[in-house]
Amino acid sequence: MIHLVFLGKFGDVAPAGLGAIALPAGVRNLSDLQHWLAQREPLLGQAMAATRTRLIVNQCVAHDLSQAIADGDEIAFLPPMSGG
Amino acid sequence: MRVLVTAEAFDPQAEVAAFSAGRDDAGALVSFVGTCRAKTGDVAIEELRIDHYPGFSEKEIARLAEETALRFDCPDLLVVHRVGVIRPGEAIVLVAALSTHRANAFKAVETLMDYLKTDAPLWKKESGPQGARWIEPRAEDHARRAKAEEGL
Numbered sequence: 001m002i003h004l005v006f007l008g009k010f011g012d013v014a015p016a017g018l019g020a021i022a023l024p025a026g027v028r029n030l031s032d033l034q035h036w037l038a039q040r041e042p043l044l045g046q047a048m049a050a051t052r053t054r055l056i057v058n059q060c061v062a063h064d065l066s067q068a069i070a071d072g073d074e075i076a077f078l079p080p081m082s083g084g
Numbered sequence: 085m086r087v088l089v090t091a092e093a094f095d096p097q098a099e100v101a102a103f104s105a106g107r108d109d110a111g112a113l114v115s116f117v118g119t120c121r122a123k124t125g126d127v128a129i130e131e132l133r134i135d136h137y138p139g140f141s142e143k144e145i146a147r148l149a150e151e152t153a154l155r156f157d158c159p160d161l162l163v164v165h166r167v168g169v170i171r172p173g174e175a176i177v178l179v180a181a182l183s184t185h186r187a188n189a190f191k192a193v194e195t196l197m198d199y200l201k202t203d204a205p206l207w208k209k210e211s212g213p214q215g216a217r218w219i220e221p222r223a224e225d226h227a228r229r230a231k232a233e234e235g236l
Contacts, residue, residue: 008135008207009218051220059140076137082219083134083145083165083204084118084177084197 002069005076006044010053013043023071030055031065033075047079054078085153085161087146089136091168096178103162103180110159110182114189116197122172128212132170135207141167148199156192158183163196165206198232201225 002023006014018041027033034055038045055062056076057069069075086103088094096117104113120132145163153161162180170176179196183189200206201221208219221229 005137007137007205008209011135012218056137056140059143076140078137078205079207079218080220081203081205082201082208082221083206084200 001071003074005056005074007076008079008082010044010047010077010079013041013047015041023069027069029065029069030057030062030067030075033069034065048077051079085146085149086163087142087149088164089142089145089167090164091166093174094164094166094178096164096175099162099164099178100180103160104182107160107182110184110189112183112186112189113180114183114186114193115162115178115180116193117175118177118197120170120172120174120176124210127210127214129172129210130212131172131210132176133209133211134165134167134170134176135209136167137205141205144203144205145200148203149196152192152196152199153181156181156183156188156195158188158192161192161196163200165200165204167206195232198225198228202229 001020003020004018024036027036056078057067058074100115122129145165149161149163158181160182164178166176177200179193181189181192183192202225209216210219
């Protein structure tokens with residue numbers, strides 16, 4: 001299983017049930033995962049494509065979409081931040 | 085250094101009093117409190133919802149605070165940030181800095197607020213009679229962040 005976390009406006013369009021999923025066949029890295037998500041959930045794919053999206057793997061910032069994904073990973077999708 | 089991300093309403097004055105109690109190592113204390121407005125322009129706000137990413141948000145805010153404390157030679161910094169549902173008039177964020185002299189304390193608070201606007205993993209959604217919308221940093225916020233990076 002991998003654990004997916006959708007923050008901010010991504011949480012509004014991500015369907016329930018995506019929180020914990022079996023690692024999809026053919027998904028080896030973050031780029032593969034984004035493509036898989038965009039195909040399966042077009043609204044989510046559009047929301048991510050329309051803004052700057054940062055990916056966090058196991059609470060660490062991912063700098064490269066070629067970063068491999070392993071079973072048990074937690075991957076968070078962050079839209080632009082707005083604290084303060 | 086105290087960083088608190090909380091879903092509970094907090095009393096900024098009480099937090100600042102506890103933070104500065106007994107501190108004789110700093111001659112300056114500066115604090116800023118951001119509160120929830122009842123209006124943005126002509127648009128009424130009934131509530132603000134702030135999402136966070138538990139664990140990561142706290143870690144990143146602590147990192148930003150530590151960088152700021154080092155840069156402005158502050159022996160201590162305080163950040164309290166609300167998450168969850170916030171009503172107009174309630175405090176959203178408190179930043180306080182202790183420093184030897186006032187210039188650094190003022191700069192630390194202003195710089196950390198600029199960082200929080202663009203770099204803290206928090207997401208604001210305003211809701212009112214005209215619907216709800218997610219807030220993103222404005223060009224002005226990015227400009228202030230860039231200026232803060234350069235050294236004010």
